[in-house]
Amino acid sequence: MPVSLQESWSIGGVEVPTRIVLAPMAGVSIQAFRRQGRRFGAGLVCSEMVSAAGIEHRNERTFGYLRVSADEHPLAIQIFGSDPREMAEAARMVEAAGADIVDMNFGCPVRKVTKTGAGAHLMEDPALACRVVRAVAGAVAVPVTVKMRRGVENGSRTCLELGPRLVAAGAAALTLHPRSAQQMYTGEADHVLTAELVSLVEVPVIASGDVTSREKALSVLEETGAAAVMVARGAQGNPWTLREIVEGESFRPTREEVAAELVVFIREAVRELGEQRAVGFLKKFYGWYFGHGRFPKPFKQELVQLRTTDEVVTRLFAAAPGAAPLVEALEAELPAAEDETVLDRLPISVFGGG
Numbered sequence: 001m002p003v004s005l006q007e008s009w010s011i012g013g014v015e016v017p018t019r020i021v022l023a024p025m026a027g028v029s030i031q032a033f034r035r036q037g038r039r040f041g042a043g044l045v046c047s048e049m050v051s052a053a054g055i056e057h058r059n060e061r062t063f064g065y066l067r068v069s070a071d072e073h074p075l076a077i078q079i080f081g082s083d084p085r086e087m088a089e090a091a092r093m094v095e096a097a098g099a100d101i102v103d104m105n106f107g108c109p110v111r112k113v114t115k116t117g118a119g120a121h122l123m124e125d126p127a128l129a130c131r132v133v134r135a136v137a138g139a140v141a142v143p144v145t146v147k148m149r150r151g152v153e154n155g156s157r158t159c160l161e162l163g164p165r166l167v168a169a170g171a172a173a174l175t176l177h178p179r180s181a182q183q184m185y186t187g188e189a190d191h192v193l194t195a196e197l198v199s200l201v202e203v204p205v206i207a208s209g210d211v212t213s214r215e216k217a218l219s220v221l222e223e224t225g226a227a228a229v230m231v232a233r234g235a236q237g238n239p240w241t242l243r244e245i246v247e248g249e250s251f252r253p254t255r256e257e258v259a260a261e262l263v264v265f266i267r268e269a270v271r272e273l274g275e276q277r278a279v280g281f282l283k284k285f286y287g288w289y290f291g292h293g294r295f296p297k298p299f300k301q302e303l304v305q306l307r308t309t310d311e312v313v314t315r316l317f318a319a320a321p322g323a324a325p326l327v328e329a330l331e332a333e334l335p336a337a338e339d340e341t342v343l344d345r346l347p348i349s350v351f352g353g354g
């Protein structure tokens with residue numbers, strides 16, 4: 001029977017309304033990105049990886065990653081670290097911030113992370129990986145999940161040995177990005193491994209890697225038996241891909257629609273990160289939004305040189321005057337700022353103080 005992408009499924013009792021998960025992406029998956037993803041049909045969205053040590057040390061910037069608003073749910077917040085006690089403490093705080101699911105990163109291939117024993121390094125130390133999962137699962141009432149790669153070395157099949165052990169330790173779902181850590185993002189994701197993992201565990205498996213179209217989403221679901229597919233790079237500056245995957249119709253946004261989405265995204269990013277950080281953060285998004293022949297190439301060059309986001313917004317409205325009423329309509333739908341949980345506004349007890 002063909003799979004329906006609009007069918008709901010669940011992770012440890014948390015209902016996920018569609019079979020599309022918006023991926024965690026460091027430097028990308030801020031709240032504005034997640035909210036947009038939910039609006040365009042992702043059934044579950046995920047924060048970028050948040051350092052458990054950063055949470056423990058009350059790092060102000062780390063707390064900034066833990067903003068949760070009313071229109072994001074269901075939301076997974078992803079944490080990384082390698083110390084079971086620290087990860088359990090971080091999980092408690094993430095739960096208090098409003099996460100519906102605590103996800104753990106066992107896949108990050110970046111040396112800065114692996115050299116601390118975290119990310120993909122945990123795949124090389126299954127006993128520690130299981131202790132981390134057990135500690136986190138025991139610390140919170142919400143379901144806990146793990147996102148991993150196939151293993152560290154090229155051709156590795158470690159995920160197939162580790163996956164069932166992580167489930168036994170308490171993971172309520174697994175996401176597999178079947179590339180090795182060594183591969184980084186080169187080559188192709190080998191979803192034959194995803195199918196093998198699905199056959200080995202009783203919990204839902206989310207397939208991550210190279211899903212950029214409805215056709216690919218359907219074939220990965222069919223061939224692997226995964227509960228859902230995850231979309232990462234395909235959604236960068238392109239939320240319409242999510243809608244196309246979920247609904248099956250081709251959405252070619254007009255220039256006004258592209259400009260309107262970007263203006264809302266810019267304003268939300270500024271609210272979240274502050275003007276100074278947002279200016280640098282947003283630059284990569286201009287290229288992403290303006291690709292696909294939507295705007296002429298020199299337009300991007302022009303925008304990345306502007307010094308303030310106000311100037312960028314003014315320039316966007318000048319290029320697409322019809323975007324203004326669309327922006328107004330989109331902003332009218334955003335929940336009030338009071339409906340947002342920010343960790344530093346939580347009572348001191350959740351910080352483990354006292």
Ligand SMILES: Cc1cc2nc3c(=O)[nH]c(=O)nc-3n(C[C@H](O)[C@H](O)[C@H](O)COP(=O)(O)O)c2cc1C
Nearest residue numbers: 023024025026048049177208209210211231232233
């Ligand atoms: C810029 C970028 C940042 C990423 N950051 C994270 C992260 O914080 N945590 C994580 O588990 N995976 C991260 N990933 C991996 C993605 O979630 C995903 O597994 C991978 O990109 C494969 O999916 P794709 O082919 O749809 O891009 C990142 C990927 C990219 C491109």
